[in-house]
Amino acid sequence: MGTPTEVVQQAYAAFGRRDIAGILDTLTDDVDWRFVGASVPYGGKYTGKQQVQAWFGTLAESDDIQQFEPREFLEGPNHVTVIGWESAKPLPNGSVFESDWVHVFTLKGGKISRWIGTADTAARMVAAK
Numbered sequence: 001m002g003t004p005t006e007v008v009q010q011a012y013a014a015f016g017r018r019d020i021a022g023i024l025d026t027l028t029d030d031v032d033w034r035f036v037g038a039s040v041p042y043g044g045k046y047t048g049k050q051q052v053q054a055w056f057g058t059l060a061e062s063d064d065i066q067q068f069e070p071r072e073f074l075e076g077p078n079h080v081t082v083i084g085w086e087s088a089k090p091l092p093n094g095s096v097f098e099s100d101w102v103h104v105f106t107l108k109g110g111k112i113s114r115w116i117g118t119a120d121t122a123a124r125m126v127a128a129k
Contacts, residue, residue: 008105027112031114033051083102085100
């Protein structure tokens, strides 16, 4: 398992390999997964591994993530806040945009039980036009 930061870093490493099963292995069965941003196709609340897997499918269909960089890991007893940056292109034919983002992870029993993410959805909307 490891520290909360190590568990989160395992999830990011799996994301970097496009290994969704590897990400799901770091989650509790009843994970609460939320992306704050109603203006994007993957915005909303998802519960459980099956819905999170579908969320990653929607993300892959919506954005071509070209660079993804978790930059700062701020760890508490059972949570990790990560500040990062990405470069992505809305699909099918948007233009590349850049965005800072924040992800907040809560852990229970050595697994991620909640994730809340947000990014510059306005930049994505402009790039999608």
